[in-house]
Each structure stands twice: as structure tokens, then as C-alpha cells.
Amino acid sequence: MIAALLIATLAAAPEPLPVIALPPTKTGMATVKLAFRAGAIDDPPDRAGLTALCAEWLTRGGTRELPAEKLQEELYLRGASIEVQADREQIVFTARAPASSIAEVAGWMAGEVATPVLDDGDFASAREEALDGLEQLEHGSNEALAAEALMPALFPKHPYGRPSWGTHAGLSAATLDDARAQLTQVFTRDRLTLGLSGAYSNGLASQLETVLAALPVHGTAVGALPPLASGPRALLVARRSGATTFFLGMPWDVKRGDPDFVPLAVGISALGEHRQFGGRLFGELRDLRGLNYGDYAYVERFVQDGASTFPAPHVSLRQQYFSLWLRPVERENRVFALRAAMHVVREMVDRGITEAELVRTRSFLAGATRLWAQTDERELGWAIDGAFYGDPQFLAHYRDALASVTVAQVNAALKRHLDPDKLHIVAVGPDAEGLARALRSGDPSAPRYPGVPPRGTEEADRRITGLDLGLRPEDVEVVEPSALFAK
Amino acid sequence: MFAPFLLATLAAAPALPERVLPAPIRVERLQSGLTIAMVPFPAGGVIALDVRVRAGARDEQAVTGVAHLVEHLLFKGTAKLPEAQLKQKLQSLAVDANGETDHDYTLFSDVAPAASLPALIELEADRVQHLVVTNEAVASEAGAVRSEAEARAADPEARLGWALDAAAFPHHPYGRRPIGTREDLRNLHAAASAARAFYTRHYRPDATLLVLAGDFDPDEALARIKQAWGAWKGKAIDELVPPEPPSSTEIRTTIEERNAPPVERVGFRVPPAHTHETAVALVLAELLGGPLSALHRKLVLERDLADRVEAEAPRRRDEALFCVALVAQKPGSLGELEQALDEELRGLREGKLDRDQLERARRAVLWGTVSRLQTPAQVAREVAIDSAATGDARAAERIYADIGSIDVASMTAYSRAYLVPERRATARLEAPEARP
Numbered sequence: 001m002i003a004a005l006l007i008a009t010l011a012a013a014p015e016p017l018p019v020i021a022l023p024p025t026k027t028g029m030a031t032v033k034l035a036f037r038a039g040a041i042d043d044p045p046d047r048a049g050l051t052a053l054c055a056e057w058l059t060r061g062g063t064r065e066l067p068a069e070k071l072q073e074e075l076y077l078r079g080a081s082i083e084v085q086a087d088r089e090q091i092v093f094t095a096r097a098p099a100s101s102i103a104e105v106a107g108w109m110a111g112e113v114a115t116p117v118l119d120d121g122d123f124a125s126a127r128e129e130a131l132d133g134l135e136q137l138e139h140g141s142n143e144a145l146a147a148e149a150l151m152p153a154l155f156p157k158h159p160y161g162r163p164s165w166g167t168h169a170g171l172s173a174a175t176l177d178d179a180r181a182q183l184t185q186v187f188t189r190d191r192l193t194l195g196l197s198g199a200y201s202n203g204l205a206s207q208l209e210t211v212l213a214a215l216p217v218h219g220t221a222v223g224a225l226p227p228l229a230s231g232p233r234a235l236l237v238a239r240r241s242g243a244t245t246f247f248l249g250m251p252w253d254v255k256r257g258d259p260d261f262v263p264l265a266v267g268i269s270a271l272g273e274h275r276q277f278g279g280r281l282f283g284e285l286r287d288l289r290g291l292n293y294g295d296y297a298y299v300e301r302f303v304q305d306g307a308s309t310f311p312a313p314h315v316s317l318r319q320q321y322f323s324l325w326l327r328p329v330e331r332e333n334r335v336f337a338l339r340a341a342m343h344v345v346r347e348m349v350d351r352g353i354t355e356a357e358l359v360r361t362r363s364f365l366a367g368a369t370r371l372w373a374q375t376d377e378r379e380l381g382w383a384i385d386g387a388f389y390g391d392p393q394f395l396a397h398y399r400d401a402l403a404s405v406t407v408a409q410v411n412a413a414l415k416r417h418l419d420p421d422k423l424h425i426v427a428v429g430p431d432a433e434g435l436a437r438a439l440r441s442g443d444p445s446a447p448r449y450p451g452v453p454p455r456g457t458e459e460a461d462r463r464i465t466g467l468d469l470g471l472r473p474e475d476v477e478v479v480e481p482s483a484l485f486a487k
Numbered sequence: 488m489f490a491p492f493l494l495a496t497l498a499a500a501p502a503l504p505e506r507v508l509p510a511p512i513r514v515e516r517l518q519s520g521l522t523i524a525m526v527p528f529p530a531g532g533v534i535a536l537d538v539r540v541r542a543g544a545r546d547e548q549a550v551t552g553v554a555h556l557v558e559h560l561l562f563k564g565t566a567k568l569p570e571a572q573l574k575q576k577l578q579s580l581a582v583d584a585n586g587e588t589d590h591d592y593t594l595f596s597d598v599a600p601a602a603s604l605p606a607l608i609e610l611e612a613d614r615v616q617h618l619v620v621t622n623e624a625v626a627s628e629a630g631a632v633r634s635e636a637e638a639r640a641a642d643p644e645a646r647l648g649w650a651l652d653a654a655a656f657p658h659h660p661y662g663r664r665p666i667g668t669r670e671d672l673r674n675l676h677a678a679a680s681a682a683r684a685f686y687t688r689h690y691r692p693d694a695t696l697l698v699l700a701g702d703f704d705p706d707e708a709l710a711r712i713k714q715a716w717g718a719w720k721g722k723a724i725d726e727l728v729p730p731e732p733p734s735s736t737e738i739r740t741t742i743e744e745r746n747a748p749p750v751e752r753v754g755f756r757v758p759p760a761h762t763h764e765t766a767v768a769l770v771l772a773e774l775l776g777g778p779l780s781a782l783h784r785k786l787v788l789e790r791d792l793a794d795r796v797e798a799e800a801p802r803r804r805d806e807a808l809f810c811v812a813l814v815a816q817k818p819g820s821l822g823e824l825e826q827a828l829d830e831e832l833r834g835l836r837e838g839k840l841d842r843d844q845l846e847r848a849r850r851a852v853l854w855g856t857v858s859r860l861q862t863p864a865q866v867a868r869e870v871a872i873d874s875a876a877t878g879d880a881r882a883a884e885r886i887y888a889d890i891g892s893i894d895v896a897s898m899t900a901y902s903r904a905y906l907v908p909e910r911r912a913t914a915r916l917e918a919p920e921a922r923p
Binding site: 028029069072073076077078079080081096097098132136139140141142143144240242243275276277278283286287288289290291292293294309310327328329330359360361363364365366367368370371373374375379449450451452453454455 | 504509530531532533570571573574575577578579580581582583584585598599600603622623625626627628629630631632633634635637638640641642643676677745746748777778779784788794847850851853854855856857858861862863
């Protein structure tokens with residue numbers, strides 16, 4: 001299906017508009033996306049969150065013909081939606097509707113973006129919601145906070161290191177004038193790709209092009225990324241209750257299109273990703289020892305798509321990173337679980353994967369790519385994100401490449417790129433000071449198994465109990481949640 | 488009451504959908520009582536296979552959390568396919584496999600490339616029919632279950648929902664968390680014999696429904712199912728769960744938590760899902776908590792008092808709670824939100840519902856469901872869960888078809904019968920530091 005992907009430009013206006021169009025279907029739902037190369041990387045200094053705030057503002061005023069409230073009613077009566085998703089380097093507006101309504105709905109979305117109704121009150125309420133979102137993150141689940149806290153740990157003093165929707169200081173400082181200026185500099189035709197999929201009609205792209213011609217033609221150029229700075233290796237976020245969630249990770253220079261990407265993707269999948277039942281982390285920590293609910297690793301930025309386990313689209317980054325997620329661990333076993341995960345990573349780097357693991361992992365990934373793109377909307381999302389990395393047909397090429405990857409390539413890529421001694425550790429849980437003392441001291445941490453202990457793990461458990469995490473006392477920092485996203 | 492929206496565009500909105508599922512449900516039943524529901528439709532080479540056992544936390548005996556533990560144990564392997572091999576096979580077949588336990592059902596959901604379906608039918612037949620419960624497996628899964636319980640308890644609104652259930656159902660199992668009580672979770676590693684007993688009583692063909700959805704050939708799939716599942720025998724125990732005794736007054740409870748958002752949940756005990764009133768409840772949820780509802784308009788859009796107003800119709804085997812959630816902008820305004828809800832409820836009982844408002848709600852429910860049921864997994868889950876609540880494999884068709892015959896009189900009758908103080912339970916979440 002993706003092989004017939006149409007990549008074209010609509011040249012009616014001064015700046016040709018790139019279009020990614022999947023072959024149309026006859027019935028069902030349809031999707032239109034307006035994908036901007038924009039995001040937190042465009043936020044001016046001291047205005048963290050401004051670009052995402054602008055995107056949200058655009059969707060609040062309705063169109064020049066339909067007031068916001070009326071637009072919501074029209075959408076709702078059609079089972080349609082217009083949504084915006086903002087991340088570090090992508091902002092994507094998505095219209096989704098049954099075939100009978102997609103032309104109208106996509107037209108409304110294009111109108112909201114290209115000829116927006118900008119109301120001061122909407123700006124204030126969008127900012128209020130973004131600030132509420134920060135507070136909810138600070139007071140909400142340990143897992144959600146740990147996932148977001150990994151970013152400042154890996155990318156301190158960098159636009160990736162802040163929530164895409166901003167910080168307390170940045171959002172509070174943003175003014176209407178800032179937002180109006182940002183709209184003309186970032187939401188421009190030269191940063192836009194139009195995407196269509198599902199049951200859309202042939203003339204829809206041209207119809208939308210007419211509306212989108214109202215956008216400014218040129219904005220500021222997408223800037224270079226700042227250099228990476230270093231932060232504490234272990235960032236422990238203090239919470240009063242719950243169990244302890246860990247995220248580990250390290251920035252690396254591998255991304256889609258690089259020769260090592262596919263071998264590394266196979267190696268990290270074998271380490272373990274969501275619902276990859278043969279993953280080593282899941283097998284060792286959960287299946288064998290019952291330490292927690294799940295343990296996963298990812299070759300590139302991963303954000304879970306709602307309640308599914310699939311990767312959410314539109315979180316592409318030019319600077320990628322490796323991440324590893326340990327779901328909540330009870331206090332008495334948390335240091336052991338952290339050491340066990342590190343032990344599994346080291347074993348993976350030192351010994352590599354086996355031929356049998358390669359065969360199973362390739363089979364899993366080849367099949368999983370079908371599931372990742374199982375709706376027209378998701379398939380279009382993969383094509384747009386593929387274009388970010390220079391290959392709109394990434395999934396098809398990825399499947400092809402999987403077929404020929406070898407054990408030697410996987411193991412060499414793991415050794416080249418994954419360095420357990422460089423992994424940053426983020427923990428969110430109760431008694432963070434106690435955890436800090438344990439990590440600084442390097443004292444052994446024996447597991448505690450209620451009931452029947454697992455069979456055949458005694459020797460490995462002894463080694464894990466005393467595993468050196470390579471942390472110096474000054475590498476460990478304890479912070480309150482409110483300090484994470486202040487500036 | 489039901490502030491009049493402009494209706495000029497209603498006539499321009501698309502007609503009601505012909506059906507909410509992408510294709511009709513085909514139902515087959517084997518001699519053993521095993522039921523198969525199939526919804527074949529083009530899905531990009533993807534299928535979903537759900538195995539639904541009509542037993543869950545509602546049907547537990549002495550030990551709570553055991554239904555959920557059994558769900559976990561089905562991932563620990565069988566004599567024919569020990570755990571490591573089971574996991575490797577799931578990996579090779581690229582199956583996104585999940586388990587879910589609620590009060591009325593236990594559900595095993597698989598999504599996979601269509602080519603994996605034949606092997607998957609066999610794999611599921613083996614693990615559902617031939618579970619082996621070992622003490623080691625129970626001990627390791629008990630730790631995983633505690634971690635899962637911890638992750639789920641992180642959401643303050645979920646905790647409020649559990650508090651409301653506990654207050655409304657002091658006797659019926661719907662009053663406790665399906666994952667089990669804290670005490671039983673602590674001792675879950677010692678629950679092997681309870682797990683064996685639960686499995687033996689409930690994992691039987693007459694309590695089991697297989698749902699297939701997506702890209703597959705129904706005749707071919709049915710032949711494979713007969714081969715792999717046809718010899719399974721036995722009768723499930725249908726547990727007698729006494730109904731919750733009626734209450735003479737409204738029930739109220741408050742929980743206090745630091746930094747908690749101001750939220751109130753108001754529930755009304757309404758009839759089980761097998762009745763035709765389920766469709767009324769679905770439309771009522773739209774009218775009270777949908778984005779076009781008068782409450783949303785007044786409290787969220789006009790007065791800026793609420794962050795959210797939501798309503799949810801239950802789909803349960805026994806009487807359960809129809810719930811409205813009121814999420815206030817600021818602490819201290821929950822009383823005002825509740826007052827606005829009471830006004831709406833009074834209007835409904837007095838028959839003041841506007842016909843056009845009802846029509847919009849019906850459209851919103853039906854088109855919203857069409858949009859929601861797009862993937863094989865979504866379709867299979869809808870069929871599986873609706874059938875667990877009703878005992879009818881076609882319930883996912885029937886419930887939505889019933890929406891067509893709802894009128895103002897049926898909404899009024901429902902409101903008068905069920906949205907009344909003696910069926911009401913209210914739970915409030917407050918932050919002590921925000922109290923004046």
C-alpha cells in the first residue's frame with residue numbers, strides 16, 4: 001500500500017507545498033494532516049512553551065465562518081475531530097472524519113490554521129491549561145513524571161530538556177505580542193507538509209491549498225541544535241508515596257537512515273520493548289523474578305500512543321536517544337531491580353544477541369510494523385515522520401532491511417553505541433534521600449522474594465546484588481518535582 | 488435547562504450511520520457451548536482475536552484478586568508450551584497480546600498480522616484449556632500484580648471512582664477493586680490453590696466467547712477453531728451473586744488527599760446491560776456529559792467553573808452506577824457544580840428534554856462510535872465486552888440499534904425511575920490544604 005505513496009508538490013502558490021498522499025480508499029474514515037517542522041526548538045529564550053501555545057491558540061477560535069462552539073458541535077455531530085499535537089520538532093494538526101464529512105472538516109482545520117480567529121481570552125485559557133498540565137505532571141503519576149524527567153536529565157539546558165508545552169517561567173512570561181510574532185515566523189508554508197489518507201476525494205488537496213495560500217510563505221529557518229551539555233548521572237525525584245519508577249537513557253547519534261539504525265533497532269528490541277514477549281529485560285526482571293509489571297527499551301524517542309502500546313507519531317528528533325523504562329518497583333527491591341536492569345544491558349553489550357534471538361526479533365519487528373500502521377491515520381503519520389528523516393516510505397524500507405541484518409551487525413552496533421557506563425538514571429518515588437544514600441554508598445542490595453524464590457537465579461542474583469553502578473557520590477542529585485520544570 | 492443550541496445545521500449533518508460496526512457480526516456456537524463471533528472487514532492485513540471468559544472479580548469466592556491472577560498465569564505457559572516457548576512464539580508471531588480483568592469478564596486480546604491467525608487459534612486453545620498453576624509462577628506474578636496495582640493507583644480520579652464504588656456497593660463485589668483488596672494483594676503469592684479453583688469453575692466452553700475481527704476468511708477460521716477448540720468440555724459455574732440491597736437514602740463520602748484536584752463523582756444505580764434501557768443510558772450520558780451538553784456549556788464554556796464534565800453509562804451484568812464526573816476549576820466550587828447537575832436532573836425527570844437536543848445526542852453517540860471502532864482490536868473488544876455484560880454475542884449491534892427507537896418519553900421514564908436520591912451515591916475528592 002505504501003509503495004503507491006504519492007509525494008508531490010502543489011505549485012499554485014509562490015512556494016510549492018509538499019504533499020504526502022496515501023492511495024485513497026472508497027469508504028470509511030479519512031485523515032488530513034498539516035505537519036509543521038516546528039516545536040519547542042523554536043521557542044525564544046525565556047519563552048519555553050510559546051510555540052506549542054501558539055498551536056493550541058490556533059485551534060481555539062473556530063473559523064471565520066464558524067465560531068469555536070459551533071465548530072465543536074459540527075464536528076461532534078459528524079464523529080469528526082480536529083486535534084493538534086506539539087512536540088520538540090514537530091507540530092501536527094490532524095482532521096479525522098467519516099468520508100462524507102472529511103472535505104468540510106479538513107477545510108475548517110485549514111481555515112483555523114491559515115486564517116485564524118485569534119481571541120485574547122483563548123490565549124489566556126490555553127496558557128492556563130498548559131500551566132495546569134505542568135502541575136498535574138508534578139503531582140500525578142510517578143511513571144508519567146519519570147518519563148518527562150528523563151528529558152532534562154539527558155538534555156539539560158537544551159530545548160529537548162523541557163516539556164514541549166513549556167515551563168512555569170516560560171509560559172508565565174509569554175505575551176500576546178510574543179505569540180503573534182511567533183505565528184508569522186514558524187507556522188509558514190516553507191515549514192509545512194500536507195498529508196492525506198483514507199477515503200478522501202481527488203480534489204481535496206487543491207481545495208485545501210487554496211485556503212493554505214493565506215499562510216506566510218517564509219518563516220525563520222529551522223535552526224541548528226545546540227550542543228549537548230552534561231548533567232547529573234542519577235536524578236532522583238522525591239515523591240511521598242507510590243512505588244519507584246526508573247527511566248534510564250543516553251543520547252546517541254544514531255537515527256533512521258544511519259547504517260547502524262536497523263541493526264541497533266533489532267538489538268534494542270531484543271533487549272525488550274512493549275509487548276515484545278521475548279525481551280531480555282522483561283524475561284529477567286518480570287518473568288523470572290517478579291520484580292515489577294514490565295521493563296522496556298527503545299532505540300529512539302518513544303511516547304506511548306494513548307492506551308495502546310504502539311509508538312505515538314510525530315515525536316521525531318534530529319538528536320536521538322536510547323531509553324529504558326522500569327515500571328514501578330517496591331521499595332525493598334528497587335536498588336536490586338536497577339542493578340538487574342544494568343546487568344542485563346551489560347550482558348547484552350558484552351555478549352550480544354544469539355542467532356535464535358535475531359530470527360525471533362526480526363519476525364516480531366516485521367509483523368509489528370504492520371500493527372504500527374494499521375489505520376490510515378497511523379500509516380500517514382509514519383509517512384510524515386519518515387519524511388522528517390528523509391524517507392517517507394521508511395516502514396517498507398525498514399521491513400526490507402530487517403530481512404538481511406546479521407548477528408554480527410547487531411552486536412557490533414550495540415558495542416559501538418550502547419555504553420552502560422554512560423546511562424543516566426532517573427527515579428521517581430518515595431524516600432528519594434534513602435535511594436540516594438543507597439546509590440552513593442554502593443552497598444549491596446539483595447533481593448527479597450515473598451513466597452517461593454525463583455529457581456536458578458542464585459548465582460546471577462549474587463552478582464547483581466553487588467554490581468557496581470559506577471556512580472560517584474556527586475553524580476547523584478535529589479530534586480523536588482516542582483524544580484524540574486520551573487525554568 | 489438544556490440551553491437551546493442553534494439547530495440550523497442539524498439538517499445539513501450526515502444521516503445516522505447504517506451501523507456502528509464495520510461489518511455485521513456472524514455468530515456460531517459449537518456443541519460444547521463455545522461461542523464464536525466474527526466481524527471480517529478490510530484492515531490492512533491485521534486481525535484481532537479476543538478470548539473472553541464470562542467471569543471476573545464479581546465471581547471470586549474467598550480470595551479477591553484471584554481472577555486477575557489467573558489472567559496473569561495464562562502467560563506462564565502450559566505443559567505443551569512452557570513459558571519460555573510461549574513467549575518466543577508470541578514474539579515470532581508478532582502478537583500484541585494483552586490480558587484484562589474486570590468484574591464481569593476476563594479478556595485475552597491479541598492483535599497480529601493476518602498470517603499469524605492459524606497459529607494463534609491453536610496457541611490460545613492450548614493456554615486457555617490447559618493452564619498449569621505452579622507455586623513458582625504464582626510467586627513471580629504476585630510481584631508483577633502488585634506493581635500493576637501501584638501503577639493504576641497513581642490516578643487520583645481512579646481512586647475517587649473506587650471510593651464511590653465502595654460506598655455504593657458495601658455488599659456486592661462491584662464495590663471493590665477488580666485487582667483485589669490491599670490485604671489479599673499482600674498475600675497473593677500464596678493464592679495458588681484459589682487460582683486453581685477459579686480456573687476450574689470458570690474457564691469452560693459455555694462461558695467463553697472467541698471474537699475475530701479484521702482481515703480473515705470466516706469459514707477458514709471457523710474450521711480451524713473447531714479443530715483446536717472442539718474437544719473442550721465442561722460446564723462453568725454461574726455464581727449466584729446477590730443484588731446489593733436497596734438504600735433508603737442518598738450515600739455520600741469524601742476522601743482527602745494532598746494536592747488532589749477538586750473532583751466529584753455522582754453515581755446512580757441503574758439496571759443491568761441486558762435490558763433495552765442500556766441504549767437510553769448511553770444517550771443520557773451524552774446529554775449530561777458530552778461536549779454538546781447543557782452542563783458542559785454552562786459550567787465549562789460560559790461560567791468557567793469546571794475543567795471537565797463527563798458522564799458514563801455502565802455496561803455491567805448486574806445493577807451498576809451511571810456516573811457523572813464534575814471536575815472543578817478551583818477548590819470550593821464543587822457545591823455549585825453539583826447544584827447545576829441537580830437542575831439538569833430535575834429537568835429530565837420533569838420531561839423537559841428538547842427533541843432536537845435528543846436527536847443531536849443520538850447522532851453524537853452513533854457517529855462517535857463509528858469513529859471509535861476502526862481497528863480490529865477496537866471492534867473485537869466492543870463485541871467481547873458488550874457480550875460479557877449481556878450474555879448476547881450480538882449485543883454490540885443490538886445496543887446501538889436500540890438507540891433508533893429512543894424518544895423523549897423513554898428518557899423521561901428512565902430518569903424518573905433511576906436518577907433519584909435513593910439510588911444516588913456521591914463521592915468527593917478534596918485537598919485538605921485547599922479548604923478555607
